[in-house]
Amino acid sequence: MATIREIAEKAGVSSGTVSFILNGKGDKMRISEATQKRVLEVARELGYLPSISARRLRNNDDNKIPVITILWTLDARASLISRFLQGIQTKSLYKDGLFELLIQPYENDKLNEVESLHTGTRFNGAIIANASSEDLEYLERVDLKVPIVLYQRYSEKFNTVNVDSFLTGIEVAQFLARKGHEQVGIVVPDISSQAVDLRQQGFLKGVEECGMVNTHIQKGDFTEEGGYKVIQSLVKGSDELPAALFFLSDPMAMGALAACHDNGIRVPDDLEIIGHDNDEQTAYTVPALTTVHLPVEEMAVACINQLMNLINHKIQTPEALQYKTKLVRRTSC
Amino acid sequence: MATIREIAEKAGVSSGTVSFILNGKGDKMRISEATQKRVLEVARELGYLPSISARRLRNNDDNKIPVITILWTLDARASLISRFLQGIQTKSLYKDGLFELLIQPYENDKLNEVESLHTGTRFNGAIIANASSEDLEYLERVDLKVPIVLYQRYSEKFNTVNVDSFLTGIEVAQFLARKGHEQVGIVVPDISSQAVDLRQQGFLKGVEECGMVNTHIQKGDFTEEGGYKVIQSLVKGSDELPAALFFLSDPMAMGALAACHDNGIRVPDDLEIIGHDNDEQTAYTVPALTTVHLPVEEMAVACINQLMNLINHKIQTPEALQYKTKLVRRTSC
DNA sequence: TTGTACGCGTTATCAC
DNA sequence: GTGATAACGCGTACAA
Numbered sequence: 001m002a003t004i005r006e007i008a009e010k011a012g013v014s015s016g017t018v019s020f021i022l023n024g025k026g027d028k029m030r031i032s033e034a035t036q037k038r039v040l041e042v043a044r045e046l047g048y049l050p051s052i053s054a055r056r057l058r059n060n061d062d063n064k065i066p067v068i069t070i071l072w073t074l075d076a077r078a079s080l081i082s083r084f085l086q087g088i089q090t091k092s093l094y095k096d097g098l099f100e101l102l103i104q105p106y107e108n109d110k111l112n113e114v115e116s117l118h119t120g121t122r123f124n125g126a127i128i129a130n131a132s133s134e135d136l137e138y139l140e141r142v143d144l145k146v147p148i149v150l151y152q153r154y155s156e157k158f159n160t161v162n163v164d165s166f167l168t169g170i171e172v173a174q175f176l177a178r179k180g181h182e183q184v185g186i187v188v189p190d191i192s193s194q195a196v197d198l199r200q201q202g203f204l205k206g207v208e209e210c211g212m213v214n215t216h217i218q219k220g221d222f223t224e225e226g227g228y229k230v231i232q233s234l235v236k237g238s239d240e241l242p243a244a245l246f247f248l249s250d251p252m253a254m255g256a257l258a259a260c261h262d263n264g265i266r267v268p269d270d271l272e273i274i275g276h277d278n279d280e281q282t283a284y285t286v287p288a289l290t291t292v293h294l295p296v297e298e299m300a301v302a303c304i305n306q307l308m309n310l311i312n313h314k315i316q317t318p319e320a321l322q323y324k325t326k327l328v329r330r331t332s333c
Numbered sequence: 334m335a336t337i338r339e340i341a342e343k344a345g346v347s348s349g350t351v352s353f354i355l356n357g358k359g360d361k362m363r364i365s366e367a368t369q370k371r372v373l374e375v376a377r378e379l380g381y382l383p384s385i386s387a388r389r390l391r392n393n394d395d396n397k398i399p400v401i402t403i404l405w406t407l408d409a410r411a412s413l414i415s416r417f418l419q420g421i422q423t424k425s426l427y428k429d430g431l432f433e434l435l436i437q438p439y440e441n442d443k444l445n446e447v448e449s450l451h452t453g454t455r456f457n458g459a460i461i462a463n464a465s466s467e468d469l470e471y472l473e474r475v476d477l478k479v480p481i482v483l484y485q486r487y488s489e490k491f492n493t494v495n496v497d498s499f500l501t502g503i504e505v506a507q508f509l510a511r512k513g514h515e516q517v518g519i520v521v522p523d524i525s526s527q528a529v530d531l532r533q534q535g536f537l538k539g540v541e542e543c544g545m546v547n548t549h550i551q552k553g554d555f556t557e558e559g560g561y562k563v564i565q566s567l568v569k570g571s572d573e574l575p576a577a578l579f580f581l582s583d584p585m586a587m588g589a590l591a592a593c594h595d596n597g598i599r600v601p602d603d604l605e606i607i608g609h610d611n612d613e614q615t616a617y618t619v620p621a622l623t624t625v626h627l628p629v630e631e632m633a634v635a636c637i638n639q640l641m642n643l644i645n646h647k648i649q650t651p652e653a654l655q656y657k658t659k660l661v662r663r664t665s666c
Numbered sequence: 667t668t669g670t671a672c673g674c675g676t677t678a679t680c681a682c
Numbered sequence: 683g684t685g686a687t688a689a690c691g692c693g694t695a696c697a698a
Contacts, residue, residue, distance in 0.1 A: 003396075008422040012597070013382075015398045024476070043646070046643060047646065047648075049396060049457060049644065050453065050457065051390065051395050052386075052395065052400060052454055052455060052456065052457060053385075053387075053389040053395045053455065054386075054390050054395070055452070055453055056386040056452075056454035056455045057384065057386045057390055058386050058453070059452055059454055060452055061448070061452060062384050062385065062386040063336075063384045063386075063456075065386060066382055068424060074418055074422050074427070076415075076616060078414070078415035078418050078419070079412050079415035079613075081414070081415075081416075082409075082411035082412035083406055085411050085438055086411065089407050089438075094407070094438075095440075101338035101438060102435050102436065102437055103435065103436040103437075103438070104435055104436075105418055105422075105427075105436070108426075114493070118589055119388070119389075119392055119394060120384055120385065120388055121388045121389035121392055121394055121395075122385060122389070123385065124382060124383065124385060128367075145356070148666045181635075198547070202634075210356070223613070224613060224614055224616070224617040224618075225437060228617060251613075251614070254614060254617055255617050257617070257619065258616075258617035258618065258619060258621070261619045261620075264461045280556070280557060280584075281557055281584070281587060281614060282586055283591075284557040284558075284559070284561060284588050284590070284591035285591065285618075285619070286442070286590065286591060286618070286619040287594075289590070311382065312380060313337075313376070313377040313380065313381075
C-alpha cells in the first residue's frame with residue numbers, strides 16, 4: 001500500500017535513496033549502513049508493495065509485444081488446458097515471441113468479476129474458454145475494453161473459434177444407428193454450456209431421425225467419479241441397459257469404463273461406450289475408448305491468430321471460425 | 334508501438350482527444366465524426382497498442398493486492414497444474430481476494446528467459462514449479478528481484494514446499510519387499526528433475542537394503558505413450574519380467590496398464606504396477622492403480638501462504654516446508 | 667476539443 | 683562519502 005515516497009518521508013530521506021536501497025543498490029550507491037537499515041525497517045512497517053506497473057512503465061518493457069490472457073475456469077475442466085497449451089507450443093507460435101501468454105483462472109459463472117475486461121489494465125486481449133451460459137449472456141450485455149475471442153462458444157458479437165456441436169451429436173447418433181443399435185442413451189455433465197447443450201440436442205435429433213430410441217438422459221459431475229456413479233445408478237435401477245451410451249466428456253466415460261469393469265459389465269459386448277474430446281488418456285484406457293476428436297490444438301492456434309489479428313487491427317468485424325470433429329474408433333464402441 | 338501522443342500529432346489533435354476516441358467516449362465528448370474517423374484511421378496505421386501499465390498506473394488498480402504468478406512448464410506436465418489449482422480453490426484462498434493469480438507457462442530448461450524475474454515488472458512474487466536441474470542451477474546463481482517459492486524442489490537459497498522424495502523411494506521398496514517380491518524394477522521419466530532423481534535413489538537404496546534385486550531401470554517419455562512403450566520393449570526383450578514395476582509418474586503407469594492388457598499380461602498377477610502422484614484418474618483405471626499420493630493440494634496452499642508471507646515481509650530467512658507422501662493401495666499392486 | 671496534472675519507480679545529474 | 687532533485691514513461695480525466 002505504501003509508496004516509495006511515503007517510505008522516504010517517514011525515514012527522512014529522498015525517494016531516490018529508498019529506491020536504491022530497496023533494489024539492493026545501497027552499497028553500490030554508497031549509502032550508509034544506518035540509513036539502509038532504517039529504510040528497510042520502515043518499508044517493512046509500512047508493508048511496502050512495489051507497483052509493478054510503475055516499474056514496467058519506467059523500464060519500457062511494456063508496449064512492445066501484446067499480453068494475451070487465456071481466461072480459463074477454475075474447476076474440474078482445468079485439466080483440459082494442457083492440450084490447449086500444447087497446441088500453441090507445438091506450432092512454435094509461442095517461441096516466436098510475438099506475444100506474452102498468461103492464463104488467468106476465473107470462477108465459473110463469475111466472469112463478471114474479472115474487472116480487467118473493462119479496465120484493460122491487465123492484458124491487450126483475451127481468449128475466453130468454457131464460458132457458461134450465464135457468462136456468455138454477461139458478455140453479450142456489457143461493453144468491454146479489450147478484444148476477445150471465444151473458444152468453443154458462438155456469438156455474433158465476438159470472434160469465435162468453434163466446432164459444430166449440433167452436427168457432432170447427429171453424427172454420433174448416425175454412427176450408432178449404423179451399428180444396428182435400437183436403444184441408446186446420453187450422459188451429460190451438469191455444467192451450463194452451449195457446446196454441451198448443442199451436442200445433446202443434435203444427438204437426440206439424430207436418434208429420432210435414425211429411428212432409434214433414447215432411453216436415458218443422465219446427468220453427472222464432470223469427472224471420472226461422475227461417470228462412475230452414472231453406471232452405478234443404472235446398474236442398481238431396474239431398467240434395462242441401453243446398447244450404447246454417449247458420454248459428453250471423456251473423464252466421465254473413463255469413470256464409466258471403470259464402473260463397468262467393477263460391475264461385470266463387458267464393454268463393448270454388454271454396453272458400448274463413446275466419449276467426447278479425445279483426451280490424451282483415452283487411447284490408453286481398458287478397453288481403449290472410442291471418442292469424438294475435438295481439434296483442441298488447432299483451435300488453440302486459431303484463437304491466438306484471431307486475437308493477434310484483432311489486436312493488430314487486422315480484423316474489423318467478428319469472424320466465426322468453424323472446425324470439424326471426427327469420430328475416433330477404438331474398442332469401446 | 335505507437336503512443337497516444339504520436340497518434341495525436343499525426344492526426345492533428347490533442348492526446349486527450351485521442352484517448353477519448355480510442356475509448357469509445359468520442360460521442361459523449363461530442364467530438365466530430367470526421368475527427369473520430371481520422372484518429373481511428375491513424376491509430377490503425379500506426380498499429381497502436383495501448384500500454385496496459387500506464388493505464389493501470391493511472392487507474393490506481395495497481396498496488397492494492399499483490400500479483401502472484403505460477404511459473405509452470407509448458408510440456409506434458411501441464412496437465413498436473415489442475416490439481417494445484419484445485420488446492421488453491423477449495424481452500425477459498427482464492428476467493429478472499431488477497432491476491433491476483435496468474436499462470437505463466439515457460440519452457441523447460443529455459444527459466445532464464447523469463448526476464449520478469451529480474452525486472453520485477455510482471456508480478457510481486459512467483460511460485461516456480463517443475464524446475465529442471467538446469468533451471469535450479471540458474472536460480473542459485475542469479476539475483477532475482479522478486480520473492481520466490483519453489484514447489485517440489487529443495488534449495489537453501491529459497492523458500493521451498495516439498496516432500497521427502499528419497500524417503501518415498503525407500504518406502505515403496507519396503508512395501509514391495511513386504512509383499513515378498515525379489516525382483517523389481519523402476520521406470521523413470523526422461524526429464525531432469527531433483528524429485529525424480531531422489532525417488533529413484535531412495536528406491537534403489539531401499540531395494541538393496543531389503544535384499545531385493547533391481548532388474549530394470551527403464552527410461553521413457555513422461556506420458557501414457559512413454560509407459561506403454563516401456564512395457565512393449567520389455568515384452569519384446571528376452572528378459573524375464575520383474576515381479577513389480579515402480580513408475581515415477583502416473584500417466585506412464587496408466588500407459589503401462591494398457592500395454593499389459595494388450596499383451597495379455599495380467600496385473601497384478603503376472604506383474605504388479607505402482608505409480609506416483611495419485612492423479613485423479615488413477616482410481617478409475619482398470620485395474621485401479623496403486624500409487625503414491627503426493628499432497629499437491631496442500632502443497633499448493635502452502636506455496637501461496639509462504640509467498641504471501643514473503644511478499645508481506647513476514648518471513649526473513651528461507652524456510653523449507655516438508656510434506657508427507659502416502660501409499661494408496663488399490664488393486665494393481 | 668485542448669492543456670495538463672497525476673500515478674510511481676528509476677536513474678542520470680548535481681550538491682555538500 | 684552521502685544523499686537530493688527531477689525528468690521520464692504513457693494513458694486518464696478534469697478544468698478551461
